[in-house]
Every structure is written in structure tokens, then in C-alpha cells.
Amino acid sequence: MKQQRWWMAVLAVLALAGAACGDTDDGTATPADSGDASSTTTAGGASGGDDPVSMALLLNVPQNDLGWGQAAYEAATELESEGEITLQVLSDVPEDATSTARAVEGLVDDGVELVFAHSFNYGEPLKEVIGDFPDTAFAYGGGFGDVVDNLADYDQPFHEPAFLAGILAGGVTETGVVGGTAGFNIPVCHAQLEAFRAGAEIGYGAPVRLIEQYVGSWVDAARTKEAVLAGVDQGADVWISCGVADGTIEAAQEADVAVVGYVMDQSPLAPEHVLASVVWNIDEVMRQMVEDVRAGEFPPARYYSATYAEGGTSVAINPDFAGEVSPEALELYEQYEADIRSGDFEVPFVPE
């Protein structure tokens, strides 16, 4: 039983920290200063064959963050279970140049062929080191076609599904005010919120006010929640989030307003309040990269894009909620969905 294991673990550590610490305790494990350089015991290095691509996922957050990091982690483990890749995960890797470089160097030494660095902040640090590893494929989440040598960029076209979710939101809002949260004002978030507003205006059939709440942290769920409640008090009755969805959803549930989930289908979190979710099928770009690496076509790098039309993102409508959306808005949603799919309509991208 997991819980019990946890309690025992914490208690054991605490008890030992209190009791055994100051005394010599060197019988159990000695710090291995005898560690030999060649004695690495990696699993990834063993892949001398040609089939699974050796991929590493670099996360700036824990892999269980319920959002950004977890979406990538789940996609990568899916590829791993399909036998497409062997996977190494480094979580909580700081995004400064030194930390990025040291993580990358270790990975390359291990024979990793593809480094999937999942944050826009890894871009510049990676540019400093990729020259040393011209045969390794690198990718980072820039999202604006920033391709350099063997460093690929992949997009995060959240604005497209956010626009569609916005149409639904327009069909739900009674006040004509919608809200959006983000940790900080970064381009991909700004574009997502603006697209949400644009969609809401179509669904609502009139101008819609957007309340933007930048919380100042990606991890302060309690303050995010209050930021949403503050906006609810000012009339916003449908919410979307960029990167701080958990606090946003909790707030929507408490304030009894609608909310759009972020990156994965989050309707299980609040079945009565999650209207739909902006879903990122990030495995799409990963698959493209893996295939290119296997085929020897990456490097050189290119821009990896999986738009809405290509299945890179989607909207997961909560079936329990669909009934609350006005029929007109649903119809508009279907119409725009088809137009985006066919390329007849392009969702405006407003990064700032």
C-alpha cells in the first residue's frame, strides 16, 4: 500500500535525522569516491541496435505537475511503451545555461540521440552547446520557427483550441466577461487568452471583456485560486488557464462558474464545471521527430509543427456540460472547427 510506505519512509527518515545523524553511521553506505569514470550502468547506452530511438525528456517542472510537464511526460512514456523510444527523464532541470548544458552533456555521453527540452527557456542555453554535439538531435518548445543547425523548435498552438473553446464559452457566459490565468505573461499564454476572447465574442455574438490574471508564479495554486475568485466577483463566468490550471479549476468549482481545462482532458477534476479542455497531443511532434531521427533526417533540424488540423491539439468537450452550451454557439463551434481543419479559417495569433 503506497500510503503506508510513505508514512514509514517519512517517519524513518525523520527519526534517523534526529537520532543517528551526528554519530558515525558509516556502515551502511559509503560515499563512493572510488567511483570510476567508466562504471556507468546505463540502460540507454545499451541500445546499439537501430529500432528504438534513445530520447531524453528535459523538464523544468516535476513530471507530476498536472499540466505542462505531465503532458509531455505522458506522451513520452506512451512512445516508450510502444517501443518507439527508450526514454530518460530529467525533471526539475533549472533553465539557466549552466544547468541545461550539464544535463545535455551527460545525456549525450550516454548516447542519447534526441533531446526533447520542454520549455522555451531552454532555447538560448541549448544554442550555446549544440555546436559541440552536431550529431545529436535537439528540440525545444519555442513555438515560432526558431531553428538553428541541429536544434529544432516545436510549436504549442494552444491558440487554436483555445479559440474553439472560446466559442463554447461564448455560448455559456451570461455576463459577457470571460477570464484567463497564467503564471506570467509569456507569448504563448497571451496568444491563448486572446484567442479565447476572440472565440468567445463569436459565440456570444457581442464584444466580450477578458479579465487577465497573471499570478506571478507557476506554482502558487492558492493565489491562482484567489485571482480567479477576484475575477469572478467582477463578472467573469467562464475561465481558461495557461499553465496554472489546477488553482483555476478549483476556483471555478468553488465559485460555480465554467472553466476550460489545460493541456489534457481535465474534466474528471470537476465534472460539473469543466466545460471543455484544450488538449495538447504532444506525442504528434514527438513522433515526427523520432521518425526523422530514425531515418537519419534529423539533424539537420526543422520546425516541427502539429497544428489543430494536423491533430497536434484538440478540444475535449465534457459531455456532461455540452447541454449547457447554447445551440447557436455549438453550431458556430462545428462550423469554425471544420473551417480550421480545412484551412479556410486561421485563428489569429496575438503573442503580445
Added chain:
Amino acid sequence: MSWEAVIGPAAILPLLAAGIRLAMPIVLAAVGECFCQRTGVINLGLEGIMLAGALSAFGAEYSTGSPLIGALAGVGAGLVFGAIVAALVVEARIDQIIVGISIVLLASGITSFAYLDVFGVTSSPPRVQGWPLWEVPVLSDLPGVGVVLFRQPPLVYAAVGMTLVVWWLLARTRLGLSARAVGERPDAAEAVGVSPRRVRWIGVLLSSGMTGFAGAVLISSLGLFQDGVTAGRGWVAVAIVVLARWNPLGAIAGGFAFGLVDAFQLRVQATSGGVDAAVPYELFQALPYIMTLAVVVLAAMRFRRDAQPAALGTPYVAQH
């Protein structure tokens, strides 16, 4: 920008309610810390202890479904960490500041590690329900304040009660007198039969337990745990103690003032037009901290150190 939407007649009560919600964990931790510091011990590790309390409460509430057990587990985790702190500062007489910083490092690492190890990566992330609001009969029907003050989850009433009890303990009881004496002149206190060691253990455990409870309150109202979920609230609580001049009632007031400013800035930001606003939103985010800094500085300038316990931060060696 509409001030009406922030402090207008219709907005003022929600503003107050939000202030209370944001303040509650800080107030709890700060009041406990007041008691602790009056015994002469700076328990600086509140941020870490609150995190431990939060995770412990979350785990317990998640596995049992009971917010009460969750709250108790939060207190329990606080006490465990409190015992470590007391062992290090009261028994081993290691510098209190250093111990505090170390405890924060330790707790933030352990909570992050344990959360991942226990709950793993799941597609249906763990949530707890928290306690439903409890309406105080009659009082909750009062117009205005009734909604703000008397429709809260039970933990909030418990928290308020706890802070008042601590104030009473410190101001009106023999234990409180002993605590204050030990914080001023431990040698003199010992001479009249008070054990500074015992009193300081009580102070550290009390503040740690309350801080663990604060973590439980935070989690219960939030419904989820994430790494670093306390987001600096423990540090703020220590700051509140200083600006409250070591007075629990002052800490209650100071904590609520902080929560109110935070609630205020979130509301101003909501109405100010986001990124295109003339005043950058980052300034709003910094506002609670600017205010705290200003008040700490003003209080220090105005009162010097007259309210600070004379033996604060100083280890004590029993004379016999």
C-alpha cells in the same frame, strides 16, 4: 480601471472574504511564532514546516476522506518537525537561524520527493474535497458581515479559536508568564523555578504544530497539493511576527492586513486591463511584500527593539 469593482459597495464584502482566506494560514503560523519567539526561540523554518503539514494533511485526507484526520495529520507533521527543531536549537543549541534555513531546505526536498513517490504520475490527479462551509446559526444571517465571517469551513473557526487561545495563554496564564520571562531573562526565570528548556520546547512545538495546521488549512481550502504550494507563506508569517511587535493580537491583525492587500492587488489587477495596463501587473504582485517591508521598517524605526524579547535567538545553558 474601475475602483467600484474593487472597493465598491458590492465588492467590499468579497474582498474581505478573500482577504480572510488568503490570510488564514499566515495568521495561524504567525501567532504560533509569536509565542515561540517570546520564549526566546526563532523558529525560522515555518515555510518548510507548513509544506510538511500541507503534504501530510493532504495525504491523510486523501486516504481517509476525512478533513479532520487531515488536519490532525498536518498538526502531527508540524510536531515532528518541531521536535527536530527543538532538539537542534534547545538541546544541541545550534544557531536558530541556521537550523531554520536547513529545515526549509529539508522539508521542501522531502515533500517534493514524497509527493512524487506516493502519488506518482496519474492522469486523474489526486484531489481532496475539504470541508463544506459551516454556517453559524443566526450570525450567518447578519447582513454583510454574516456572509464574510460566519460562513466558513470549520477549520477556519478552529484556526481563529486557536489563535485567540494562544493570545490568552501568553497574556493571561502562568505558562505565558513563564514564556515571556524565559524570553527576556532565562537565567532569572530559572532562578524562580521555571525550566527554560521545557518552556522553549513548548514554544517550538506549539508554533510548529500550528504551522502544520496552517498547511492543513491551506490544503483543505485548495483541494490539491503541488511542490512548493505554500509559496512563501511561512516566510511571510515570520515577517508578520516582527511587524506585530511579538504580540499575537498584532499578528492576527498583521496577517489579515497582508491577506487583504493580496486580495486587493488581485482585484485591482483583474480590473486594470492586464498586460496593456499603464501600471505593470508585476507591481501589483510585489505590493504585499512592499507593504510588509515598509511596515517592518517603520515599526523598527518607531519602536527600536523594545518589544523584542531580550534573549531572542540566544541559546541557554542550564545553570545547574
Added chain:
Amino acid sequence: MTSLVGEPTQREATAAAPAPRRSFVGGAASTVVAVVGGFALGAILLAIAGAPPLAAYVDLFAGAFGSRRAVERVLVEASPLLVIGLGLGAAYRAKVWNIGAQGQFDLGAMAATSLIAVAPGLGALLLPGALVVATATGAAVGWIIGVLKARYDANVVITSLMFNYIIFSALAWSVRRPLKDPDGFFPASASIPDAARLPLLFDTRVNVALLVGLAATAALVWLFRRGILGFWIDMVGASPTVAEAAGIPVRRVLVTASVLSAGMAGLAGGLVLLGTEFRLSMTISSGVGFTAIVVALLGRLRPFGILAAAIFIAALEVGGDDMQRTQGVPAAAVRVIQALLVVCLLLANRVSERTAT
């Protein structure tokens, strides 16, 4: 007494003279015991995470010292930790508990970026100018904190910490608005010109920030062995009242200690900007200002100790990546092991002190 441990009030009067320096051997022995104890506790954690502890530690140290490149990484990583840690160590010896190095670091980097943005035509003066500005702005915060402490006894832990939050908000704003690269997509400054980048040492990737750190180490060793200020700092740290009675300008010492620590944190911000990051962003620091606190404590506030601790912690961070990769240990495990090492060291210190007296 220059140890981590404050002396009891009752002894202050008799402790006018600093206690005799503990023998180096005794100090080193207790450090070894503590490190072993910390790793032993960490082993429990690793076992919980499902990794064989011994193999994990082998990977950790192989990752840190197993290749020339790894060693270079450790030295690059250690440089800012060393510079900040030395300043913090000096301040902590005076019991000026500056825990705001993170903010002072960010501010230094911001100031250096601003200078480069405003006066790119400074030529050869750009690099030293940026470092001077970085140091000066950090020191300015230190001066404010120090004066508030010296004149009004405002709690340094609190004031320095509040500055962390405020400066971070300023940083977030600055990379979004005034310092943002006009051609850039993200909130970050433009890349700094090559002329302002720190030179590398020989044909390694280690930049001159390491030399700055080593020079600062030497300077502080001298300061605390021979310099009057070092003696004053230790006296004030041992007992302000006794120091006052002995005619030491206590307030000035407190302000100086604060300025020194904050200035060095600001300098480190400049060094990281010019040495490894080359552009300002919200993520420029990776929490180095907090890690440096651990470094100062592990180094027992002594310059050589801090030098060793900076390399040790940098090795843990570098090797921790390898351990995470090869053994699947979560990143948090490394942070817990760091904290366990600090706690064990505190206890071991205490035990060895008691047996010494």
C-alpha cells in the same frame, strides 16, 4: 568563536576574546563524519526511490568527476556559488543573516544588462563596467538592509527576504518591457555583445569567474587571518555588546558585512550574465542564491571551507543529474541529500565542539 553556534548570554561577558581556533584536524574530522552520516541517511531515501544507493552514489561521483568535461562543469557551477557563499559567510560571521542573495544576484544581473543596453559603445570598459555596476547595485541593497539592521535593528532575515520578492517582480517586468530584446519573441533581453563576455581560461570552458572566486577566497582568508575588519566581524558576531565595549564600531561593521555579502551576490549576478548566460531572463539564476546559503553553512563560514563546499555542492548538482538519469531518482532526492548533509554537519560540529571544550 567563529563557529556557527551562538554562545549563551551568560558566557558573553567572559567570552570577550574569541575562543581559540579549533584545530584543523578536528574540524575536518567532524566534517567527514557529517558527510558520511548525510550520505547514509540519503541512502535510505534512495532505497525508498527504488535505487541501489551504492550504485547511485557511484554514478553521482562519476558524473561529477569522471571526465574532464564534467570537472569543468563542476568548476563553472561552483564559481557563482563560491562568490556568493564567501560574502554570505562573512555576513553570517557577523550574525547578519542575509538570505536575500537570490534577489541581490538578480538585481546585479539586471543592472549589468541595463548598462550594456544603455551604453553598448563602452568598448573595452563594457565588461569591467558591467561587473562594477552589478556589484554596486547588489551592494546598495545590502547597504539599505545593513543600515536598517544597524540603526533600527530591523530583522535582516525579513528585510532581505522581502527584497527577494520585490526584486523578482522587477526582474519579471524588466524582461517584459524595458530590457526585452526588441527582436525577441520571449521575455528576455538581447544577447550581450562578445566584447562583454568573460574570457575562458586556457582551452577549457571554465571562465574567469572562477579566478574571481579564488581571488575573493584569498582576500577573505587574509581578511579573517590578518585584517582588522575580519577581527571586528568576528567580535561583533560573538557579542555586539562586548564588541561595543571594546571600542569596535559595531554599526559600521554590521553595515559593511551586509554590503559585502550583497555586493558579492550582485557581482555573481554579473559574472553569470557575462560568463554563461549572456542574456537576462527570469530564469537566469536557477536558485543559486539559495544554494549558496547551503554552501556558506557547509563551509562553516570559513573561506577555504566555503571553497570546498562550493565545489562539493556543484559536484552534487552535476553528478545528481547523472544519478537521476541512470537510477531514475527524482531530482528532489538530491535536494534532500543536500539538506541532510547540512543538518548532520551542524550536529557533528556541535558534538566536536563539546568534546573539545
